[in-house]
Amino acid sequence: MKNNRREFIKNLSLTGIGLSIGVDGFSKNIAIKKLTPASLILEINPFIIIENTGKITLVNSRPDMGQGSTQAVPSLLAEELEVRLDQVSIIQSDGRSKYGSQQSGGSSSVRGLWMPLRKAGAAAKEMLIKAAAEKWGVNVADCYAEAGKVLLRGSQKSVTYGEVADLASTYEVPKNPKLKDPKDFKIIGKYNKRLDVPDRVSGKAIYGIDAEIPGMVYAKVVHSPRIHDSIASIEDAAARKVAGVLDIIKIERAMPHTKVDAVAVIAQNQWAALKGAKALTVNWKSESGKYLNQNTSEYFEAAYVAAKKPGIRAEEKGDFDAHFESANTKLEAVYETPFLAHAAIESENATVHVKDDGSVEVWAPIQGPDGALSQVAQYLGVAEEKVKINVTLLGGSFGRKAYMDFLNEACDISRKIKKPVKLLWTKEDDITQGPYRPAMLSRLQGVLENGSAKAFHHQAIGESIAGQVFNGLRPNTADDWLSGELSQENHQYNFEVNKVSYSRVKTSIPIVWWRSVYASNFGWGQECFIDEMAHEAKKDPLEFRLGLLKNAPRFINVLNLLAEKADYKTPLPAGKAKGIAVFRSFDSISAACVFVSKTDSGIKIDKVVSVIDCGMFVNPDNVKAQTEGNIIMGIQAATKGGITFENNQCVQSNYNDYQISRNSETPKMEIHIVENYERPGGVGEPGLPPIAPALGNAIFNLTGKRERTLPLVL
Amino acid sequence: MPVFNLNINNKVFKITAEADMPLVWAIRDLANLKGTKFGCGIAQCGVCTVHLDGQPIRSCQMPLSAISKKAKITTIEGIAEPTLHAVQKAWIEEQVPQCGYCQSGQIMSAVALLNTNKNPNDEEILAAMEGNLCRCGTYQRINQAIKNASKML
Numbered sequence: 001m002k003n004n005r006r007e008f009i010k011n012l013s014l015t016g017i018g019l020s021i022g023v024d025g026f027s028k029n030i031a032i033k034k035l036t037p038a039s040l041i042l043e044i045n046p047f048i049i050i051e052n053t054g055k056i057t058l059v060n061s062r063p064d065m066g067q068g069s070t071q072a073v074p075s076l077l078a079e080e081l082e083v084r085l086d087q088v089s090i091i092q093s094d095g096r097s098k099y100g101s102q103q104s105g106g107s108s109s110v111r112g113l114w115m116p117l118r119k120a121g122a123a124a125k126e127m128l129i130k131a132a133a134e135k136w137g138v139n140v141a142d143c144y145a146e147a148g149k150v151l152l153r154g155s156q157k158s159v160t161y162g163e164v165a166d167l168a169s170t171y172e173v174p175k176n177p178k179l180k181d182p183k184d185f186k187i188i189g190k191y192n193k194r195l196d197v198p199d200r201v202s203g204k205a206i207y208g209i210d211a212e213i214p215g216m217v218y219a220k221v222v223h224s225p226r227i228h229d230s231i232a233s234i235e236d237a238a239a240r241k242v243a244g245v246l247d248i249i250k251i252e253r254a255m256p257h258t259k260v261d262a263v264a265v266i267a268q269n270q271w272a273a274l275k276g277a278k279a280l281t282v283n284w285k286s287e288s289g290k291y292l293n294q295n296t297s298e299y300f301e302a303a304y305v306a307a308k309k310p311g312i313r314a315e316e317k318g319d320f321d322a323h324f325e326s327a328n329t330k331l332e333a334v335y336e337t338p339f340l341a342h343a344a345i346e347s348e349n350a351t352v353h354v355k356d357d358g359s360v361e362v363w364a365p366i367q368g369p370d371g372a373l374s375q376v377a378q379y380l381g382v383a384e385e386k387v388k389i390n391v392t393l394l395g396g397s398f399g400r401k402a403y404m405d406f407l408n409e410a411c412d413i414s415r416k417i418k419k420p421v422k423l424l425w426t427k428e429d430d431i432t433q434g435p436y437r438p439a440m441l442s443r444l445q446g447v448l449e450n451g452s453a454k455a456f457h458h459q460a461i462g463e464s465i466a467g468q469v470f471n472g473l474r475p476n477t478a479d480d481w482l483s484g485e486l487s488q489e490n491h492q493y494n495f496e497v498n499k500v501s502y503s504r505v506k507t508s509i510p511i512v513w514w515r516s517v518y519a520s521n522f523g524w525g526q527e528c529f530i531d532e533m534a535h536e537a538k539k540d541p542l543e544f545r546l547g548l549l550k551n552a553p554r555f556i557n558v559l560n561l562l563a564e565k566a567d568y569k570t571p572l573p574a575g576k577a578k579g580i581a582v583f584r585s586f587d588s589i590s591a592a593c594v595f596v597s598k599t600d601s602g603i604k605i606d607k608v609v610s611v612i613d614c615g616m617f618v619n620p621d622n623v624k625a626q627t628e629g630n631i632i633m634g635i636q637a638a639t640k641g642g643i644t645f646e647n648n649q650c651v652q653s654n655y656n657d658y659q660i661s662r663n664s665e666t667p668k669m670e671i672h673i674v675e676n677y678e679r680p681g682g683v684g685e686p687g688l689p690p691i692a693p694a695l696g697n698a699i700f701n702l703t704g705k706r707e708r709t710l711p712l713v714l
Numbered sequence: 715m716p717v718f719n720l721n722i723n724n725k726v727f728k729i730t731a732e733a734d735m736p737l738v739w740a741i742r743d744l745a746n747l748k749g750t751k752f753g754c755g756i757a758q759c760g761v762c763t764v765h766l767d768g769q770p771i772r773s774c775q776m777p778l779s780a781i782s783k784k785a786k787i788t789t790i791e792g793i794a795e796p797t798l799h800a801v802q803k804a805w806i807e808e809q810v811p812q813c814g815y816c817q818s819g820q821i822m823s824a825v826a827l828l829n830t831n832k833n834p835n836d837e838e839i840l841a842a843m844e845g846n847l848c849r850c851g852t853y854q855r856i857n858q859a860i861k862n863a864s865k866m867l
Contacts, residue, residue: 066813066850193809200814201805202798203749203790207815210748218743243715243732270752271732271739345753345761345849346815395751395815396849427754621809625852629812632851655758655847664840666853 045173046098047077047117048124054162056083056148061093061102062109063367065344065394065401066629067684068622069109070196075618076113079187080121080180082145083161085195095369095389103368105402105513107586107682110618114680122177130171131164182616182677189675191621207395208365209424211351216420217246219413220273222263222282223253223433225649228290228508231261232283239265239280244272248280249416254379254408255435255510256469264413270424293507294648296339299439303461303505307334307443311459311501312476314483318497320445323455329448331532335525336709337692338642340437340514341652343660346395347430348406352376352413353420359386360411361420365394367402379408380415398633399513403435403469431658432650436643437514438463438507442525446533447497453533453548455497458486458526463507465517478502482518490584491526492552493545509645515633516685519585523689524638524696524710527581531697532706541697542568542580558582558591558613558674565672566593566609576606579697583689586682588614592631592690595667596698603699603714605635607668610687615678624671627687631669634691636661639711718778721785722747723792733779737771738762740778741789749790749818753847760846763819764789770826772845790818793825801825804863812850820846824860833864 049057058077062069074090093099101112125145132150133140142153151158182188199205224230236248247266252259263282267273293299324330350364360380366372369389377384394401410423425433440462447455460482467473479502484490488498514520534544542563549555559582563569572578575598582591595607608631617623640659644651652658671687692710700706718729720740727745741750741764750773753761757772764773765788766781781787793799798806801824811817820843827834827842834842839860848856 064813066811068812193806197806197809197811197814198798198802200811201802201817201821202794203747203818205814206748207751209752212746212748269731269735269739269743271735271743274755275732275734343849344813344815345759345847346751346813347753394813396813398849424752427756427759625809625812625855628854629851632853633849654756655754656756660847660849661851661853662847663843663853663856666851666857669854 045120045124047120048081050161050165052162052166054160056088056161058088058090059093059099060090061099061113062104063092063369063391063394064196065104065367065397067104067109067626068194068619069104071192071194072110072618072622073113073117075187076110076117077121079185080118081125083148085187085192087148092391093369095373097370099370102370103402105367105399107588107685111587111680111682118179119177122179123174126174126177127168127171128161128164131168132159134167135159135164188618189616189620192619194619194622206392207346208349208351208363208392209346209395211363211392211422213351213353213363213420216351216422217417218267218270218273219410219421219423220265220277221251221253221409221423221425221429222265222277222280223429224260224262224284225432226284226286226291226294227433227510228258228260228287229284230287231263232285234263235281235283239276242272242276242279244268245276247417248276249413251409251412251416253405254412255405256403257471262409266413266417266421274426291508291648293505294509295646296439296644299505299507299509300336303441304334306461306503306505307441307459309503311461311503312478314478314500314502315487316499317488318455320455320457320497320499323447323497324445324457327447327449327455329536331446331536333444333529333532333708335442335444335528337440337521337524338710339439339509339644340637341431341643341658342398342400342514343430343655343658344396344398344400347427348401348425349423350407350410351420351422352407352410354380354411354415354418356418358382359388361388361390362407363390363392364407365392365397365401366404366407367394367397371402372404372407375404376407376411380411398515403512427654431652431654434510435469435512436509437520438465438511439642440518440521442522444525444529446529448533448537451537451539453493453495453537456493456495457499457501458522459501459503460486460518460522461503462505463511464504465511465513467504468506468511473504479504482522485519485585486522486526492555492584493530493548494551495548515630516585516688519583519685519689520637523581523583524692527583527690527693528696528708531579531700545582554589554613554678555582558589558611561672561674562591562593562609562611565611565670568593577698577702579694579699579701581690581693581697585686585689587679588612588681588683588686590686590690592694594691594694594698596695596702598702603702605667605695607670608691609670609672611672611674612687613674613676613678614681614683614686615676616680617673617683620673623673623683626683627671628669630685630687631691632661632666634688635665635695637710638692638695639714641711718781719783720745720781720787722787723789724786729778731778734777736774737764737776737778737781737787738773741773747789747791751815751818753816758847759816760823761816761819763822763846765822765826768826768829770823790821793821799825800866801828801859801863804859804866808855808859808862810852810855810859812852816846816848820848820856824856824863827860828864828867832867834860
């Protein structure tokens with residue numbers, strides 16, 4: 001019986017029945033059934049696995065770097081499937097295409113998976129209800145699902161999903177399953193404790209650094225201080241004498257856009273590898289031809305030159321330059337943001353086994369298993385089927401672990417030594433090697449007429465992530481990523497004349513996205529300059545913004561809620577001040593009010609009130625947690641020293657000279673979430689961009705001095 | 715190579731290692747207790763915090779040769795009473811961790827604080843916790859959880 005059924009299912013899946021199922025964009029692999037010694041496993045769709053023993057497994061397709069995807073993603077399935085998260089096991093997807101895009105990034109998990117995963121859950125629920133109805137010989141309409149069971153109305157009858165999963169998997173997957181009315185949600189939008197927290201407070205959670213593979217050796221890579229240099233010679237006699245050191249080999253650091261030399265010290269344990277690396281002398285041959293604005297002073301000099309010239313037009317409504325030329329009241333200013341390191345506490349690491357049979361297995365803290373799968377296959381020249389990706393938890397990332405140069409290094413080492421290897425970067429590697437959040441300038445120009453803002457121009461100046469990392473920016477074009485964030489459609493200020501332009505300034509300092517990407521740079525200039533215009537117009541900055549946002553009700557609502565919660569209208573005593581800013585990124589609007597005071601030791605940040613409208617969300621407590629994190633990281637970005645390069649190498653090296661916020665620097669934080677039924681927006685990043693400008697505006701209100709360069713000196 | 719009998723969480727581990735190996739690597743790689751993490755390696759971040767005879771120390775700075783034979787080492791795996799310490803319960807209640815990587819160290823610092831000061835005030839909490847970095851920015855919740863835990867003890 002079971003064998004027949006299994007054949008049947010196999011045939012169904014081969015005929016491609018599952019195509020629709022409402023998992024838009026995912027593979028056609030539905031209703032596959034596998035036999036394990038323990039139980040029959042029914043994969044009703046790639047995200048939902050129900051065993052006839054009753055065990056239910058949901059797949060989280062977005063790696064968890066602290067943003068809460070372990071709860072958020074399966075919640076979308078569970079809500080419609082009618083199971084509680086404490087009834088299911090959650091596993092991480094492995095990069096295979098049947099799971100669709102698996103990249104954690106761009107605050108995309110909930111907003112990207114919102115419909116596909118709810119449909120997947122709802123489709124599976126309809127199949128299970130239909131199976132129960134068939135089993136009982138009753139109408140489907142008389143059955144309903146709750147907490148992993150199908151129940152018959154007006155009776156005591158019920159079956160678990162496991163009991164009817166076998167039958168359910170023989171049905172066609174409904175193309176348009178009925179989704180719940182959001183008003184009926186039981187999980188989404190409700191406070192629920194994250195069930196992965198107990199492991200994270202007891203040392204049981206497994207991060208990349210914790211991977212342990214039989215026969216594994218350890219590696220430390222010695223990188224070029226000037227990033228792009230080649231090896232002239234290696235003096236390794238002393239290093240080879242270090243107890244536990246097994247070998248010292250030349251490898252490569254393959255970044256997305258370039259490959260550079262490196263040396264790997266292979267050892268029996270991590271300490272021996274670190275010690276061996278200290279005893280090693282690598283003589284680097286300067287590749288000065290590859291340095292391009294590789295000192296921050298050169299880069300900024302070139303950027304300030306570019307700020308005096310027109311950029312490439314990204315969008316323009318009206319003729320900005322004509323208005324600016326002829327205007328009586330006009331303002332112009334240049335704002336600056338530095339390079340920043342992500343500086344997650346868990347440094348880059350990967351464990352890789354390139355096996356004798358040509359297959360490859362990876363254990364690593366990475367943001368996208370699908371990207372890792374194709375990258376590893378391509379890098380090692382093996383078929384994707386031969387590669388298995390195991391994603392661990394990430395000990396922080398903020399964009400860094402989506403740039404998988406460290407994974408390539410581990411692949412290169414394992415293929416050369418023919419052993420499984422765990423590679424761990426040190427904090428010094430993390431800080432000195434990049435990639436970094438690019439330093440950028442904002443040149444802002446504004447025209448006021450009769451006390452209101454008439455024309456606005458934001459010229460973004462600096463290196464393009466698409467251009468440097470992906471070689472994806474044609475000459476004389478604007479980087480879409482940043483021009484999108486600066487567009488009038490995004491900021492919604494109804495200037496009659498509005499222009500966005502971009503000037504690319506190249507650098508060979510490696511760059512990549514950093515929490516909230518360019519919004520973290522340009523929120524600073526945009527929102528401080530709006531305050532400058534408000535002051536010039538002799539208007540309150542809040543009223544000035546509300547006047548410009550007449551056609552943007554969600555912005556108005558966010559600002560009004562901020563004003564109410566921050567008690568904005570009540571004047572503060574002498575020596576205290578507040579400042580506001582608002583910025584939309586990743587489909588969410590976030591505004592902040594920062595309170596500062598003068599103290600004997602400088603300016604103190606007393607309190608931050610933040611409002612976020614992220615549409616519908618999964619867990620309000622996680623939205624708060626992410627926003628708290630964004631405030632802390634935003635304050636660091638605004639007040640701590642950035643990354644600088646001198647003599648073509650990074651000046652900073654570890655947390656002693658690249659400082660991140662400490663406990664005592666935490667202001668009081670109040671987070672308020674707008675509740676509505678709008679489409680979900682991002683949560684992991686949008687809280688950050690308003691922090692620096694709200695602080696800058698508060699400092700202006702406190703001191704009367706307009707600061708335009710980050711970091712601010714408090 | 716020297717042999718060290720390390721008492722970790724009331725269990726003796728026979729560790730064969732170079733005398734200059736920092737305790738963090740012996741705990742992680744040789745005793746295979748992965749709950750203690752490695753961060754900066756220069757005593758700036760506190761993620762490797764363990765207790766040495768009840769005192770919080772940065773295990774990345776403590777060579778095996780400096781650990782006395784009678785010393786008792788406690789790691790995150792050794793504080794549970796019997797399943798979870800009050801501090802861990804408070805951490806769960808307050809939903810402190812985001813990525814969680816620094817939290818073993820944070821919790822070890824908090825437990826050490828509460829062992830000597832049952833009812834710390836804000837300043838005492840900050841003084842005890844200042845050496846533990848959290849890049850996710852969970853500090854407000856950490857401080858609240860310590861206050862909550864102090865009421866449970």
